[in-house]
Amino acid sequence: MSGIGDKLRKVLDESVYQSVIWRSVFRHGFPDTDRNRTLVVLSNLFLHLHPAKLKGHAVRMRYTWCMGGLSFFMFLILTISGVFLMFYYRPTPEYAYADIIDLREGIPLGAFMRNIHRWGAHAMVIIVWLHMLRVFMTGSYKAPREFNWGVGVILLVLTLLLSFTGYLLPWDQLAIWAITVGTNMARATPFLGHEGPGASLIGYDDFAVVHPKSDVRFMLLGGSIVGPPALLRFYVLHCVFLPLVAGFLMAVHFWRIRKDGFSAPL
Amino acid sequence: MSHPVHPGPESLQPFFNGIDALCQPQIIFGGSIAALIGGLVFRRYLVKPAVAIGITVATLAFVGLSCLNGQFLSQAQKPDNVPIWILLAMTGFVLWVSFYQAVRNDDRIRQGLRTEEHEAAEEKLHVWPYLLYIEGIVAAFAMLVLFVWSVGIEAPLEQFANIAKTPNPSKAPWYFLGLQEMLVYYDPWMAGVVLPSMIISGLVVIPYCDPNPKGVGYYTFEQRKLAITTFLFGFVALWVVMIFVGTFLRGPNWNFYGLYEEWNPHKLEQLNNVNLSEFFWQNFMGESLPKQWFAREWPGFAVILIYFTAVPMVCAGLFRKLYKSLGFVRYNILIVHALFMMALPIKMLLRWSFNLKYIVYIPEYFFNI
Ligand code: HEM
Numbered sequence: 165m166s167g168i169g170d171k172l173r174k175v176l177d178e179s180v181y182q183s184v185i186w187r188s189v190f191r192h193g194f195p196d197t198d199r200n201r202t203l204v205v206l207s208n209l210f211l212h213l214h215p216a217k218l219k220g221h222a223v224r225m226r227y228t229w230c231m232g233g234l235s236f237f238m239f240l241i242l243t244i245s246g247v248f249l250m251f252y253y254r255p256t257p258e259y260a261y262a263d264i265i266d267l268r269e270g271i272p273l274g275a276f277m278r279n280i281h282r283w284g285a286h287a288m289v290i291i292v293w294l295h296m297l298r299v300f301m302t303g304s305y306k307a308p309r310e311f312n313w314g315v316g317v318i319l320l321v322l323t324l325l326l327s328f329t330g331y332l333l334p335w336d337q338l339a340i341w342a343i344t345v346g347t348n349m350a351r352a353t354p355f356l357g358h359e360g361p362g363a364s365l366i367g368y369d370d371f372a373v374v375h376p377k378s379d380v381r382f383m384l385l386g387g388s389i390v391g392p393p394a395l396l397r398f399y400v401l402h403c404v405f406l407p408l409v410a411g412f413l414m415a416v417h418f419w420r421i422r423k424d425g426f427s428a429p430l
Numbered sequence: 431m432s433h434p435v436h437p438g439p440e441s442l443q444p445f446f447n448g449i450d451a452l453c454q455p456q457i458i459f460g461g462s463i464a465a466l467i468g469g470l471v472f473r474r475y476l477v478k479p480a481v482a483i484g485i486t487v488a489t490l491a492f493v494g495l496s497c498l499n500g501q502f503l504s505q506a507q508k509p510d511n512v513p514i515w516i517l518l519a520m521t522g523f524v525l526w527v528s529f530y531q532a533v534r535n536d537d538r539i540r541q542g543l544r545t546e547e548h549e550a551a552e553e554k555l556h557v558w559p560y561l562l563y564i565e566g567i568v569a570a571f572a573m574l575v576l577f578v579w580s581v582g583i584e585a586p587l588e589q590f591a592n593i594a595k596t597p598n599p600s601k602a603p604w605y606f607l608g609l610q611e612m613l614v615y616y617d618p619w620m621a622g623v624v625l626p627s628m629i630i631s632g633l634v635v636i637p638y639c640d641p642n643p644k645g646v647g648y649y650t651f652e653q654r655k656l657a658i659t660t661f662l663f664g665f666v667a668l669w670v671v672m673i674f675v676g677t678f679l680r681g682p683n684w685n686f687y688g689l690y691e692e693w694n695p696h697k698l699e700q701l702n703n704v705n706l707s708e709f710f711w712q713n714f715m716g717e718s719l720p721k722q723w724f725a726r727e728w729p730g731f732a733v734i735l736i737y738f739t740a741v742p743m744v745c746a747g748l749f750r751k752l753y754k755s756l757g758f759v760r761y762n763i764l765i766v767h768a769l770f771m772m773a774l775p776i777k778m779l780l781r782w783s784f785n786l787k788y789i790v791y792i793p794e795y796f797f798n799i
Contacts, residue, residue, distance in 0.1 A: 195558050195559070198556065201556045201557075201558045201559070202556065204558045205556075205557050205558055211557070211558070211562070214557045214561065214562075215557065216556065216557060217554045217555060217556055217557065218554065218555055218557055218560075218561060219550070219551040219552075219553070219554055219555075220550035220551055220552065220553040220554070220555055221546075221547040221548075221550035221551045221647070221648070222551075223555050223557075223560050223561045223564065224550065225564060225568070226527060226531065227547065229524055229527070230564070230565070230568045233565055233568065233569075234568065234569075234572055237569050237572060238572075241573075241576070257591070261590050261591070264587055265587070268584075268587065275584065275585075276580055276581065278585055279579070279580035279581075279583070279584065279585045280576060280577075280580045282585035283512075283513075283576060283579045283580055283583070283585070284576055286512075286513035286516075286604075287513070287516070287572075287576065289513070289605050290513060290516055290517050290520060293517075293665075294520060294521065294524055296633075297521075297524060297525075297528075297665065298524065298528075300636075300658075300661055301528040301532075301649060301658070302645075302646070302647060302648065302649060303644075303645035303646040303647065303648075303650075303654065304646065304647070305636060305637040305640075306637060306640065306642075306643065306645075306646050307637070307643075309637070310637035310638060313633075313634075313636065313637050314634045314637075317630060317633045317634050320633075321630060324605060324606075327603065327605065328603060328606070331603050334587055335590070335591045336587050336588040336589060336590060336591055337588040337589045337590075337591060337592060337595070337597060338510075338586065338587075338588045339591060340591035340592070340593060341596070341597055341600040341601075342600070342601065342602055342603050344593070344600070345600050345601065345602045345610065346602050346603070346606060348618065348622075349609070349618045349621070349622025349623060350622070350623070351618065352617065352618035352619035352622060352623060352796065353619065353623045354619055354623065354624070357619070357623075359618075359619075359796050360619050360623070360796060361619055361792075361795050361796045361797035362795065362797075363796070364795060364796075365795075389593055390591075390593065391593075427646055427647045428547075428551050428646075428647040429544075429545060429547045429548045429551055429646065429647035429648045430646070430647070
């Protein structure tokens with residue numbers, strides 16, 4: 165066995181690792197020395213999100229539960245499966261539902277991709293909550309990481325909003341009613357919703373400024389019911405706006421983890 | 431919908447009926463708070479692996495037996511409810527992991543030793559391979575779970591959207607069921623707008639309102655009792671439990687149902703709730719309700735004013751050290767958020783014990799609290 169392994173290693177060494185192409189991609193030798201292990205991490209765009217070295221406690225799963233990393237991993241899986249779904253899905257009531265049926269029945273791997281996207285989204289919500297729980301339980305929100313905790317809270321809200329806006333897209337009974345229940349609350353926003361406290365104070369006598377066709381729910385839905393404009397709005401929020409903001413904030417989040425230093429006992 | 435569900439074996443009926451009788455909001459919420467506090471007090475026993483395994487086996491047996499009941503099974507195996515099971519199981523597990531380490535560290539601290547994290551942190555490890563291989567395995571495992579989940583369970587798709595056909599119950603997505611449950615106790619402007627905003631801002635201000643420098647980078651309970659208890663009260667009792675209730679115990683018309691009780695849309699719930707102003711003017715003063723809204727509702731305003739002024743003052747006295755180290759402004763930010771958090775359980779208690787509907791009731795301005 166080891167004979168074959170050694171031979172293979174020798175062949176790789178001579179014809180692959182020494183080749184011009186390999187060496188143009190990887191600027192360091194095989195990571196079996198301290199120097200090369202450091203270089204692997206530092207010279208790779210993706211790996212260099214990590215520092216080259218970490219204190220022992222931070223590496224253990226029992227400390228981080230890997231929940232932050234998994235949140236990011238879920239985000240990546242959702243992005244990839246989401247792009248796949250976008251090839252087949254059109255955000256208008258006449259097509260949306262039919263396109264989902266098509267995905268389920270007609271398109272190779274369509275049902276599977278939809279399932280990955282759906283269950284991955286649920287999983288991400290849970291994972292982000294538990295990540296927050298671990299950050300809390302290890303006191304990692306305390307100085308100097310207060311700001312990054314705040315960035316995390318916004319990421320949590322964005323995760324929920326991403327999930328929520330995606331819920332409408334299949335345009336089935338579950339979708340439209342979950343969103344109706346959810347957005348009905350916006351009617352009652354103080355001052356900004358037409359059934360909210362204070363809304364009737366804005367305006368003169370009979371002239372109401374905040375009414376069902378001008379309040380924040382109308383803005384959210386592009387109408388006074390969950391209809392075609394709402395579908396388009398939620399689609400744009402779900403596929404473009406919210407992922408961009410979340411991606412941007414994740415960059416900030418990761419940058420700050422490095423700058424603030426990973427939490428460690430003093 | 432209308433065909434009866436299978437109630438399960440005859441011999442289990444007394445058990446099912448007994449549990450159903452316990453399925454009341456008071457008992458469920460009160461019980462979870464008691465369980466949380468009990469869990470914190472008896473953490474030393476609960477973190478013992480044997481005890482934890484025992485509880486896990488008992489829970490699994492309970493769920494297994496419950497699945498013999500048609501109503502429970504139909505809810506339990508709904509594809510969109512699978513995340514709830516995962517949430518419950520994982521929350522339980524990671525809490526156990528935290529407290530397992532916290533108890534060990536607290537013991538070490540008491541003996542004058544350093545925590546396990548302190549010792550592990552002495553050594554510096556290369557990210558390649560020590561962290562990357564863990565990340566690789568965890569990512570592969572997560573992918574595997576997601577694959578199995580996606581092959582095994584089809585994402586649901588119901589009938590084409592129809593705004594004219596209201597399903598009963600109509601539920602928000604599961605992660606917002608805590609908010610929907612709050613609608614039982616507060617009007618939408620509170621449950622759907624003010625309280626969620628307070629949850630978000632409350633989370634953001636946590637680091638600025640926790641003056642305790644201890645407990646960074648290691649698990650501990652004893653050095654951070656107040657902070658951890660408060661956070662878990664919010665996260666477990668007021669969020670995770672509410673999601674469980676919203677999923678399994680709220681049926682048609684958002685009525686409260688037993689775990690095994692068939693969801694009968696014609697179930698009537700007695701609703702004879704009264705407002706504070708009615709209590710005050712009619713029952714207490716023996717007069718009729720004043721017409722003008724402020725004359726009518728001032729007792730409610732007074733109660734709220736006292737809640738937001740007297741309680742902070744009393745607490746400042748009780749938690750003197752906290753008040754001193756935070757200063758006036760940050761202390762007030764903290765206490766206002768705490769009071770908003772407690773507003774939910776307090777309203778629940780008032781509802782259950784006095785059938786109280788609103789503390790302040792001004793329908794003229796949609797201003798009901
Ligand atoms: C989309 C959501 C999120 C992603 C992708 C994410 C990702 C990560 C990652 C990869 C880490 C590295 C350490 C670890 O794995 O635990 C981390 C650390 C951290 N996260 Fe997040 N996170 C998210 C949401 C949150 C939330 C909701 C909070 C808190 C409310 C938060 C607060 C923090 C803090 C304070 C740290 C530094 C921890 C330390 O130094 O120990 N993050 N995050």
